[in-house]
Amino acid sequence: MTAAMEPAAALAATTPVSTRGPAGLAWRRFRRHRMAMVGLVTLGVIVVAALLADVIAPHHPNEVDLAAFRQAPSAEHWLGTDSAGRDVFARLLHAGRISLGVGIAASLISVAIGTLLGAVAGLFRGWADTVIMRTADIMLSFPALVVIIVVAGVLGPSVVTLVLAMGVFGWPAAGRVVRGVTLSVREREFVKAARSFGAGGWWLITRHLVPAALGPVTVVATLGVAQAIMAEATLSFLGLGVEPPAASWGNMLTDAQNLTLISSMPWMWLPPGIAVALTVLAVNFVGDGLRDALDPRTTLGALR
Amino acid sequence: MAAYLVRRFAVSVLVLFLVTIGLFGLVHAAPGDPVTMMVPVEQLGADSADFIEQKRHELGLDRPLPAQYWSWLQGVATGDLGYSLTNNRPVSELLAERLGPTIELMGLGLALGIAIAIPLGMLAAVRRNTAVDYWTAALSLGAVSIPGFFLCILAIYVFALQLGWVPSAGMSTPGAPSLGDSLHHLVMPVAILTFGVAGPFTRYVRSGVIAELGSEYVKTAESKGATPRRILFGHVLRNALIPLITILGLTLPALLVGAVVVEQIFAWPGMGQLVISAVNQQDYPVIIGFAFFVAILVLLSNMLADVLYSIADPRVSLQ
Numbered sequence: 001m002t003a004a005m006e007p008a009a010a011l012a013a014t015t016p017v018s019t020r021g022p023a024g025l026a027w028r029r030f031r032r033h034r035m036a037m038v039g040l041v042t043l044g045v046i047v048v049a050a051l052l053a054d055v056i057a058p059h060h061p062n063e064v065d066l067a068a069f070r071q072a073p074s075a076e077h078w079l080g081t082d083s084a085g086r087d088v089f090a091r092l093l094h095a096g097r098i099s100l101g102v103g104i105a106a107s108l109i110s111v112a113i114g115t116l117l118g119a120v121a122g123l124f125r126g127w128a129d130t131v132i133m134r135t136a137d138i139m140l141s142f143p144a145l146v147v148i149i150v151v152a153g154v155l156g157p158s159v160v161t162l163v164l165a166m167g168v169f170g171w172p173a174a175g176r177v178v179r180g181v182t183l184s185v186r187e188r189e190f191v192k193a194a195r196s197f198g199a200g201g202w203w204l205i206t207r208h209l210v211p212a213a214l215g216p217v218t219v220v221a222t223l224g225v226a227q228a229i230m231a232e233a234t235l236s237f238l239g240l241g242v243e244p245p246a247a248s249w250g251n252m253l254t255d256a257q258n259l260t261l262i263s264s265m266p267w268m269w270l271p272p273g274i275a276v277a278l279t280v281l282a283v284n285f286v287g288d289g290l291r292d293a294l295d296p297r298t299t300l301g302a303l304r
Numbered sequence: 305m306a307a308y309l310v311r312r313f314a315v316s317v318l319v320l321f322l323v324t325i326g327l328f329g330l331v332h333a334a335p336g337d338p339v340t341m342m343v344p345v346e347q348l349g350a351d352s353a354d355f356i357e358q359k360r361h362e363l364g365l366d367r368p369l370p371a372q373y374w375s376w377l378q379g380v381a382t383g384d385l386g387y388s389l390t391n392n393r394p395v396s397e398l399l400a401e402r403l404g405p406t407i408e409l410m411g412l413g414l415a416l417g418i419a420i421a422i423p424l425g426m427l428a429a430v431r432r433n434t435a436v437d438y439w440t441a442a443l444s445l446g447a448v449s450i451p452g453f454f455l456c457i458l459a460i461y462v463f464a465l466q467l468g469w470v471p472s473a474g475m476s477t478p479g480a481p482s483l484g485d486s487l488h489h490l491v492m493p494v495a496i497l498t499f500g501v502a503g504p505f506t507r508y509v510r511s512g513v514i515a516e517l518g519s520e521y522v523k524t525a526e527s528k529g530a531t532p533r534r535i536l537f538g539h540v541l542r543n544a545l546i547p548l549i550t551i552l553g554l555t556l557p558a559l560l561v562g563a564v565v566v567e568q569i570f571a572w573p574g575m576g577q578l579v580i581s582a583v584n585q586q587d588y589p590v591i592i593g594f595a596f597f598v599a600i601l602v603l604l605s606n607m608l609a610d611v612l613y614s615i616a617d618p619r620v621s622l623q
Contacts, residue, residue: 138319140554141553141554141557141602141603141606142557142598142599142602143557143558143560143561143598143602145561145564146557146560146561146564146595146598149564149579149580149583150327150330150591150592150594150595150598151330152583153579153582153583153586153591154330154331154333154334154586154588154591154592155330155333155334155335156335156586226449230449230451233451233453234451234452234453234561234565237451237453237565238453238564238565238568238580238583239580239583239584240583250451250453253453253454253457256457257457257569259460259465259472262457262460262461262465263461263465263466266461269454269457273451273454273457273458276451276454277449277450277451277454280448280449280450280451281445281449284445284448284449
């Protein structure tokens with residue numbers, strides 16, 4: 001039995017070496033990045049904890065228990081209870097779902113818009129390029145958070161407004177990167193060949209430009225998630241994002257603007273604040289690791 | 305240079321014009337009808353329809369949208385930003401009286417942040433891959449990753465409540481104004497903004513100095529026997545600081561975000577606090593006025609950064 005399995009195991013161990021593609025090479029570089037791996041593991045723990053919130057936390061996040069409000073951490077309530085008697089630990093985990101979800105959704109929207117506009121600008125050049133990139137410059141110079149404060153302040157706070165506003169205002173970062181990649185790829189032989197066969201703009205973008213830009217775009221998207229999580233937390237803290245009773249890491253701290261609460265009940269505001277900082281830090285480390293692993297210059301160096 | 309300035313100014317005016325269209329559209333998309341809100345709830349009935357119609361006509365709200373936009377724009381161009389819905393004071397007056405405290409906070413935070421970032425960034429660049437470099441990196445990373453509002457609350461907990469070194473809120477102690485007292489109140493909010501500025505700036509200074517240290521003129525200076533001190537301060541630093549002008553132009557408006565959070569938590573009577581209370585009371589004219597202020601600040605600081613850049617670096621000619 002064991003004798004029969006050994007050759008198969010040996011084969012499985014050797015196969016990746018012979019079929020190591022660009023992704024495999026990138027993963028190998030990523031693994032050598034110590035802080036990136038620490039970030040990845042931390043992020044993994046946070047994501048799993050948020051996904052399994054119902055299983056891990058014994059209480060419901062919105063369950064109000066007025067008989068047990070502002071209680072210190074105990075065996076019953078691991079991180080105590082808040083001003084409405086809700087379990088802080090349960091809220092912390094459920095808030096993670098919203099904060100991570102908002103961050104990922106906003107970043108995906110901005111990357112999708114940025115990739116499309118960047119590819120169009122780089123591929124067609126001319127006035128389309130000028131208009132798109134000038135708009136990107138102008139949008140980059142406006143502080144996104146102030147814009148969202150104004151939009152959410154007039155239209156009223158909601159998660160959908162928040163995600164859309166962050167998504168729409170975040171595209172210039174991805175747009176610039178994709179345009180840069182497009183400008184270099186459009187002169188390559190395979191693109192010229194595709195064009196000579198009559199490939200249109202959409203075909204070139206989806207089949208050639210997007211795959212070429214996937215590496216740098218992944219980095220931009222990852223760092224975008226960190227920024228969006230931070231922005232969501234800040235806006236929710238100011239009362240302009242996720243609205244109670246739904247928990248988000250930002251709005252869990254809104255209550256903590258009261259001095260007695262800050263001084264005597266740190267279990268209410270310390271955990272969500274640490275959660276944001278830890279998540280943003282972990283995502284930034286992963287992003288840095290990805291940048292080093294996917295950087296085209298180092299890839300070129302390895303090929304030479 | 306003059307031609308460039310004129311064109312640049314024209315572009316800025318165009319952008320500002322687009323911003324006004326956006327803001328006008330935003331206010332129109334806002335939920336709620338301002339005229340219906342003017343009618344007292346107890347009088348709101350079937351017969352109030354005529355009154356609302358008449359009021360709408362008086363206010364010009366029954367005219368086509370472009371016409372409404374045009375008259376609104378004329379008001380804005382002459383500095384008439386409308387009146388606050390909560391206390392009926394002119395928005396321009398409200399903004400003007402909040403400007404001072406915000407500039408005080410932002411200006412000090414920016415100045416101190418840069419004053420710390422330049423020597424720290426240089427040190428990290430010269431002592432690359434040593435303990436100093438790693439600690440500055442950790443500090444910058446902290447400044448980027450720790451949410452400002454959490455840092456504020458943490459600072460209040462440690463320095464105001466546990467240690468009792470500084471007051472937890474406000475600009476001065478009521479009834480006992482003095483310079484020392486004002487400075488005492490300034491310490492914590494300014495320190496937090498300084499940290500937020502110095503964090504990323506240290507990284508920019510570091511990478512700028514490292515890039516310049518590898519350039520040809522450094523080798524030339526070395527071969528001519530210039531001391532490391534002379535190379536660093538006489539040659540490298542000046543070149544490394546030029547790109548910072550552009551970043552400074554982008555940082556200035558972004559600093560407003562930090563100011564909003566800091567003012568809200570430390571009850572600092574500046575623009576940030578004004579806009580958050582306006583948001584909570586759905587006071588549109590004040591929010592829009594604030595948005596205008598930000599748009600003008602952004603466009604001016606970008607223009608200023610471009611001009612300063614061409615002065616600092618003669619190789620860049622503005623055309």
